[in-house]
Amino acid sequence: MKNIFSLLLLAFIIVSCKNNEQKTELETVEVETPEIAYASFGDKxxxxxxxxxxxxxxxxxxxQVGDSVSSKMVAKVDEVCQAKGCWMRLDLGNDEQxxxxFKDYGFFMPKNIAGKEVIINGKAFVEETPVEELRHFAEDAGKxxxxxxAITEPKRTYSFLADGVLLIEE
Known part of the structure; x- marks a missing residue:
């Protein structure tokens, strides 16, 4: 009986040592993440x-009208001023823009970026845009x-004064 017990103990020790000696090698896999290229306008x-x-x-x-908040957002460009690139309208979803x-009229955007995505940084605010200004924007947009x-009433407008813009290039 002692022999059987000794043999079982010896077998257990050998198996335990073998399990401890096994090394698990981790395979390193490199995953390529595509870098996104940006064209920068205004402040960095x-x-x-x-x-x-x-x-x-x-x-x-x-x-409320007059409220403002510092923000950074990403959105798709719907329209750009076709005269100089001095303003743009971005899609907020649900037919809202x-x-x-651009801060201090300090930079302009390319006129051909409708449909592209941008990241803008600056102040978001709500204002009431007068009829005269709405008509000016409509003229700039080629309406x-x-x-x-047909523009006869002022409009509650979501506005953004951007100090910097990143245009996502594809």
Whole structure:
């Protein structure tokens, strides 16, 4: 009986030592993450911590005329001023837009970026845009005389004064 017990103990020790000697090798796999290229306009900004346009839309809805908040957001460009590139409208979703102008009229955007994504940094605010200014924007956007004449009332406008913009290049 002692022999059987000794043999079992010896077998257990050998198996235990063998299990401890086994080495697990981890295979290192390199994953390529494509770098996103940006064209920068205005002040130098970073792409991190930008909120989605839909999140910004909710913030705008909660704001009153005259309220402002510092923000950074990412959104798709709907329109750009075709005269100089001095403003753009970004899609907030649900048929809503934000009118973006550039701090101190210090930089302009390319006129051919409709449909591309941008990251903007600056001040978001709500204002009431007068009829005259709405008509000016409509003219800059290339709207027809009839469309411009149809603008007869001021409009509550979601606005953004950008100090820096990153254009996501594809």
């Amino acid at each position: 900004i970073e792409a991190d911590n930008a909120v989605d346009a839909s999140v910004m839309a909710e913030k705008f809805k909660a704001m 934000v009118m973006v102008k 027809s005389e009839e469309e411009i004449a």
